[in-house]
Amino acid sequence: MFAPEFEYHRANTVAEAIDLLSSNPGAKVMAGGHSLIPLLKLRLARPGVVVDIGGVAEMKGITIADGNIRIGALTTHWEIESSSQVAEANSLLAEAAGGIGDTQVRNRGTIGGNLSHADPASDWGTVLTALNATLEIRGPGGATRTASPTDFIVGPLTTTLGETEILTAVNVPVLAANQRAEYAKMAHPASGYAVVGAAVVVNVDGHTCTGASLAVGGAVPAPVRLTSVENALTGKELTFENIEAATAQADNDLGGEILGDFFASAEYRRAMAAVETKHALFHATEVAHH
Amino acid sequence: MAKIPIQVTVNGQTHQAEVEPRTLLVHFLREDLGLTGTKIGCDTSQCGACVVMMNGSTVKSCTCLAVQADGAEVTTIEGVADQGNLHPIQEAFWDNHGLQCGYCTAGMIMTSVELLQRNPNPTAEQVRAGLEGNLCRCTGYQNIVKSVLAAAERMGG
Numbered sequence: 001m002f003a004p005e006f007e008y009h010r011a012n013t014v015a016e017a018i019d020l021l022s023s024n025p026g027a028k029v030m031a032g033g034h035s036l037i038p039l040l041k042l043r044l045a046r047p048g049v050v051v052d053i054g055g056v057a058e059m060k061g062i063t064i065a066d067g068n069i070r071i072g073a074l075t076t077h078w079e080i081e082s083s084s085q086v087a088e089a090n091s092l093l094a095e096a097a098g099g100i101g102d103t104q105v106r107n108r109g110t111i112g113g114n115l116s117h118a119d120p121a122s123d124w125g126t127v128l129t130a131l132n133a134t135l136e137i138r139g140p141g142g143a144t145r146t147a148s149p150t151d152f153i154v155g156p157l158t159t160t161l162g163e164t165e166i167l168t169a170v171n172v173p174v175l176a177a178n179q180r181a182e183y184a185k186m187a188h189p190a191s192g193y194a195v196v197g198a199a200v201v202v203n204v205d206g207h208t209c210t211g212a213s214l215a216v217g218g219a220v221p222a223p224v225r226l227t228s229v230e231n232a233l234t235g236k237e238l239t240f241e242n243i244e245a246a247t248a249q250a251d252n253d254l255g256g257e258i259l260g261d262f263f264a265s266a267e268y269r270r271a272m273a274a275v276e277t278k279h280a281l282f283h284a285t286e287v288a289h290h
Numbered sequence: 291m292a293k294i295p296i297q298v299t300v301n302g303q304t305h306q307a308e309v310e311p312r313t314l315l316v317h318f319l320r321e322d323l324g325l326t327g328t329k330i331g332c333d334t335s336q337c338g339a340c341v342v343m344m345n346g347s348t349v350k351s352c353t354c355l356a357v358q359a360d361g362a363e364v365t366t367i368e369g370v371a372d373q374g375n376l377h378p379i380q381e382a383f384w385d386n387h388g389l390q391c392g393y394c395t396a397g398m399i400m401t402s403v404e405l406l407q408r409n410p411n412p413t414a415e416q417v418r419a420g421l422e423g424n425l426c427r428c429t430g431y432q433n434i435v436k437s438v439l440a441a442a443e444r445m446g447g
Contacts, residue, residue: 191336
């Protein structure tokens with residue numbers, strides 16, 4: 001398959017990339033190309049201009065300092081999966097990265113490209129929502145702003161990123177000693193994409209939950225926080241029964257639109273959202289194994 | 291559309307070319323360089339028939355533009371053997387009947403090269419997981435896994 005014709009520009013710095021976007025309205029940014037190239041080949045995207053940011057060095061790499069993990073937007077899933085420092089600082093990041101696509105997708109695909117593409121079946125949106133990540137965004141004239149994952153991803157293939165803005169980095173807190181985190185996904189058997197994914201971060205004091213940050217994706221147009229479940233769980237002892245009772249409330253937080261297709265109906269995904277959340281909580285707290 | 295000049299080193303040989311931006315790396319390798327060992331299977335980055343090594347890690351060359359390979363070192367199946375001596379992974383595939391129709395084989399071998407670099411002594415389960423991005427429609431997975439394990443042993447993993 002051939003992509004439609006497009007003009008190609010390569011940026012070497014973030015500023016250069018933003019200049020190119022400003023002077024070429026409708027241009028698309030390409031990082032690893034693992035979201036954009038399939039779209040181009042299927043002609044679901046037909047930009048006149050592609051701005052290749054793959055070589056922008058300032059957007060690569062992982063720095064861990066002062067309780068924060070800063071991941072450059074061009075860092076690949078494999079780099080996150082294989083970093084022993086990341087695994088130590090936040091096991092959920094490494095675990096989620098390792099479950100994306102296949103080896104070759106992880107070698108080329110980037111965390112920033114994945115988020116900017118905003119496929120509802122992506123893992124990062126869900127995981128970073130539960131982890132309370134902060135996204136760094138750069139715009140024209142050196143303007144910078146930050147956004148939470150839920151402020152950033154608003155629907156299928158839709159973000160609040162402006163036409164001349166670029167997502168430059170993702171900041172994730174290092175997990176504290178009393179935090180347990182886990183991601184459970186029902187993966188599509190062929191693509192590995194999340195039919196339903198649930199990410200959980202639980203603060204524990206002994207066997208008691210002192211706070212929780214839970215998110216679901218895949219089943220919904222954009223990742224959602226499960227505040228009802230978080231509230232139901234906080235202050236409770238982490239038992240099989242309490243987790244089951246709390247996750248039964250997941251439905252309250254999923255919103256009005258549940259995705260459905262020939263593989264998994266909306267009704268089924270709605271039910272599985274609670275189940276995957278429960279499984280993630282069981283695993284994270286070692287209450288049970290599914 | 292303006293063509294873009296690129297320089298790519300493939301199997302140790304440096305090539306200069308001008309390509310359309312939309313040219314896929316796999317088309318550049320097969321059609322411009324005549325290296326047809328790399329196959330196009332699904333053309334949607336699922337099957338892995340087009341896997342090549344680029345700057346030391348595997349990539350599905352149907353989901354990579356030739357312009358993205360500018361300045362890169364690429365190794366295809368044609369560059370895996372050393373001066374006519376088959377790579378131990380190629381030998382293991384031969385010895386263990388790791389191929390049937392052969393269409394997936396180039397991709398399987400390229401992925402296996404990286405798999406054994408990252409994990410020189412994998413379990414069968416790890417081999418299966420590592421080959422998740424390569425499909426064999428003859429379904430000859432049993433012998434493919436056997437081949438990779440035999441290669442690991444031969445390579446002293």
